[in-house]
Structures are given as C-alpha cells and as structure tokens.
Amino acid sequence: MKIPPYLKKGDTVAIVCTARKFMPEDAIPAKELLESWGLKIKLGATIGLDSCQLGGTDTERAADFQNMMDDDNIKAIWCSRGGYGTVRIIDMLDFTKFKKHPKWIMGFSDVTVLHSHANVERIATLHSIMPFTVPKAPEEVKETLRKALFGEHIEYKVPTVSYNVKGKATGEIVGGNLSILYSLLGSKSSLDMKDKILYIEDLDEYLYHVDRMMQNMKRNGYFDNVKGLIVGGMTDMHDNEIPFGQNAVQIITAIASQYNIPIAFDFPAGHMKDNRTLVLGSQVDFEVNDKEVKLIFKN
Incomplete structure (x- = not known):
C-alpha cells in the first residue's frame, strides 16, 4: 500500500466536482478552514459549472480531476460533495502518473468510487468530510481531517x-x-x-x-x-x-x-x-x- 506524502504548511489542496454541482461561494468555509491550517487552495474548473444535477459534463469533470491528479503542485484533491456521478467518470481517468506520485483523495459518500478504485491501485485515501459538509462539521471532526492530512497519530x-x-x-x-x-x-x-x-x-x-x-x-x-x-x-x-x-x-x-x-x-x-x-x-x-x-x- 502506498501512503501519499503528508501535507506541510504551504502545500496546495484542490477542490473539484466529481458528482453534484458546487458553487464558488459554497467553497468559502472549506477555503477558510484550509487556510487556517496554513494550506493554499485551488478551485477546479468544475466549481461553478451546472449540468443539471452535476458539476459539469462527464468530460469536464473527468478533465478537471485528471488535471489535479497530474499537477505536481497539487498535494491533495478534495471532492466538493457527493450525490451521484463519480462512477460516470472513473473509467475516463488515467492513474498512471498518480500511481507513481500519489496524493490524498478526500471525501465520502459517492467518493467511495474513488476510494475503492484507489485501493485496487494500492493507494491510501481519506474518508472524510467534504467542502459541502464543512459548515456543519464540529471542530473536533475537522481536527481529525487535519491530523490525517499532516500525518499525526489517529x-x-x-x-x-x-x-x-x-x-x-x-x-x-x-x-x-x-x-x-x-x-x-x-x-x-x-x-x-x-x-x-x-x-x-x-x-x-x-x-x-x-x-x-x-x-x-x-x-x-x-x-x-x-x-x-x-x-x-x-x-x-x-x-x-x-x-x-x-x-x-x-x-x-x-x-x-x-x-x-x-x-x-x-x-x-x-x-x-x-x-x-x-x-x-x-x-x-x-x-x-x-x-x-x-x-x-x-x-
């Protein structure tokens, strides 16, 4: 099992849509949380897209996730919310570079598609809160995500x-x-x-x-x-x-x-x-x- 590198202050976390749509203003609480941990944020091209229920077409969502997987400056990818749609793009993704240089994939619910596929590829992931759920998450729950990202004992x-x-x-x-x-x-x-x-x-x-x-x-x-x-x-x-x-x-x-x-x-x-x-x-x-x-x- 490959454990992706733990984060350090100054690293960049991407926020993307793999399923339901998510607006830029909805990402503000998650952005503030990451910044409080000393991290930088990059909003994916899918944030703000509206394709019925989904955060962009299948092609757009796959391309956004692929770009974040292949971008050496991105150290973790945080799926904005669940719902449905991740299974529609999983076979469009190329994990070749990701397997050599893994990074944390974070989220729950529909993100289970990515957790399972990454496990088959023998890469660890984080089952965690998402930007959509940050506003209602207790501080102690947010702290469990911080500990996991920074490699502290859990x-x-x-x-x-x-x-x-x-x-x-x-x-x-x-x-x-x-x-x-x-x-x-x-x-x-x-x-x-x-x-x-x-x-x-x-x-x-x-x-x-x-x-x-x-x-x-x-x-x-x-x-x-x-x-x-x-x-x-x-x-x-x-x-x-x-x-x-x-x-x-x-x-x-x-x-x-x-x-x-x-x-x-x-x-x-x-x-x-x-x-x-x-x-x-x-x-x-x-x-x-x-x-x-x-x-x-x-x-």
Missing part, C-alpha cells in the same frame, strides 16, 4: 452498544458507502476483501434494499475473508407500508454474524455531523469489548 475510542459483537482484529481498513460498494461489484473498482476490516455506512435507503445489498455481497463472497466489520451511520432509513420486519442493525447482523468477526455499530463516520476521518488503506488495530470500540491507525 485513534478512536467510542462507547460500545449492546448489539456489537466482541472481538479483536488487525488488518487494512477499506470501504465506504454501502450502496456504492454494492454498485461496484464485478467491476475493476471492486475491492479485494481478503484480510480486510470493512467499514460501511449509508443514507436514505429502504430497509429491503439494505437487505438486498447485503445478500448480494454475501453471495459474491464479500465477507468470506473479512476480519472485522465497522458500521457507521445508517441514516434516515425507510420502510414500506408493509414493514420489512428488521431494522438496519438486524439486517446487517443476520449476515455478518455468520463469519465470527468483531462487529461495531454506530461508529462516528458517515452521513452525520460526527463524521470522523478514516485513513482507508491503512493498517489498523480494531477491538470491540464490553466498554468501548477501539480503532487505532498504525500508519
């Missing part, structure tokens, strides 16, 4: 919940948005799950669809060699008029508990204010006990 200890499954594991943490991971199955961006600790989260899904995604991932052998499971926010779930009969925790537990692995629910990452940064591709120590969940990043 570890999380959070209270356990009664429906966790106890255990310990060490492995490489991967994952992101459940719906995106499901949509990537069978593609060249699909993760190799052997000896991995999987992190998942989701937003605004019907419970039966959560079950469908978990069942399909199980049938694809997704959980056969996983060493642990971390479940972040399963936020704003929906049910049908005739109830499905299980909530998100019960759906996930019914499948994941078959594999004799530690499982932590309600972890503070995902579509929530307490969206702490995860260094995807990093080796971690993961423990679930009676009192707390511990996640310690080792590189």
Whole structure:
C-alpha cells in the first residue's frame, strides 16, 4: 500500500466536482478552514459549472480531476460533495502518473468510487468530510481531517452498544458507502476483501434494499475473508407500508454474524455531523469489548 506524502504548511489542496454541482461561494468555509491550517487552495474548473444535477459534463469533470491528479503542485484533491456521478467518470481517468506520485483523495459518500478504485491501485485515501459538509462539521471532526492530512497519530475510542459483537482484529481498513460498494461489484473498482476490516455506512435507503445489498455481497463472497466489520451511520432509513420486519442493525447482523468477526455499530463516520476521518488503506488495530470500540491507525 502506498501512503501519499503528508501535507506541510504551504502545500496546495484542490477542490473539484466529481458528482453534484458546487458553487464558488459554497467553497468559502472549506477555503477558510484550509487556510487556517496554513494550506493554499485551488478551485477546479468544475466549481461553478451546472449540468443539471452535476458539476459539469462527464468530460469536464473527468478533465478537471485528471488535471489535479497530474499537477505536481497539487498535494491533495478534495471532492466538493457527493450525490451521484463519480462512477460516470472513473473509467475516463488515467492513474498512471498518480500511481507513481500519489496524493490524498478526500471525501465520502459517492467518493467511495474513488476510494475503492484507489485501493485496487494500492493507494491510501481519506474518508472524510467534504467542502459541502464543512459548515456543519464540529471542530473536533475537522481536527481529525487535519491530523490525517499532516500525518499525526489517529485513534478512536467510542462507547460500545449492546448489539456489537466482541472481538479483536488487525488488518487494512477499506470501504465506504454501502450502496456504492454494492454498485461496484464485478467491476475493476471492486475491492479485494481478503484480510480486510470493512467499514460501511449509508443514507436514505429502504430497509429491503439494505437487505438486498447485503445478500448480494454475501453471495459474491464479500465477507468470506473479512476480519472485522465497522458500521457507521445508517441514516434516515425507510420502510414500506408493509414493514420489512428488521431494522438496519438486524439486517446487517443476520449476515455478518455468520463469519465470527468483531462487529461495531454506530461508529462516528458517515452521513452525520460526527463524521470522523478514516485513513482507508491503512493498517489498523480494531477491538470491540464490553466498554468501548477501539480503532487505532498504525500508519
């Protein structure tokens, strides 16, 4: 696994659109945050573009991201917001130079496409808040991103919940948005799950669809060699008029508990204010006990 160079004061971070549109004025809070850390900002050509839901056409978004990947002066690329659209450009990108000279890709939700593809290319990324979510992010959450970018030690200890499954594991943490991971199955961006600790989260899904995604991932052998499971926010779930009969925790537990692995629910990452940064591709120590969940990043 290649860990991109950590940032130092004076480095430049690019802000781009890979999915939903994002206006220059909306980038001001993120710009101020980066400047408070001693960093410079470059707004991509897609910031301010409007192509229905998207921040520019597929060609425009791919070209902007490619330019930032290949620009030696850019040390990190921050995706402005999620939504939908990143999968439309992933096969238009050339990672040749990026693999030789990696830099941090940052974001969550639809950015899971980039996290997964970068992991296949064996490059670490940051599952983190985005410029769109900066205004509502607590200071301690912003601080987790700063620590990750500057290479400071990160570890999380959070209270356990009664429906966790106890255990310990060490492995490489991967994952992101459940719906995106499901949509990537069978593609060249699909993760190799052997000896991995999987992190998942989701937003605004019907419970039966959560079950469908978990069942399909199980049938694809997704959980056969996983060493642990971390479940972040399963936020704003929906049910049908005739109830499905299980909530998100019960759906996930019914499948994941078959594999004799530690499982932590309600972890503070995902579509929530307490969206702490995860260094995807990093080796971690993961423990679930009676009192707390511990996640310690080792590189």
